[in-house]
């Protein structure tokens with residue numbers, strides 16, 4: 001995974017704690033903002049909170065793995081690790 005930008009600082013956000021529990025709002029070198037998944041470190045350009053929430057709920061590999069650990073009931077199509 002290659003990223004040209006570096007995180008200058010992590011900004012504080014107070015709105016939507018549900019989303020920001022899982023994401024950092026990062027200020028990048030060319031002064032645009034990116035969301036970073038706290039679990040897996042993936043950067044997202046998406047601004048819509050619903051998109052971010054959907055990511056943690058359904059796509060984040062780390063969060064997914066954790067969920068699988070908790071509820072090891074039925075093996076539904078696992079992919080990695």
Ligand SMILES: [Zn+2]
Pocket residue numbers: 037038039040041042060061062063
């Ligand atoms: Zn993630």
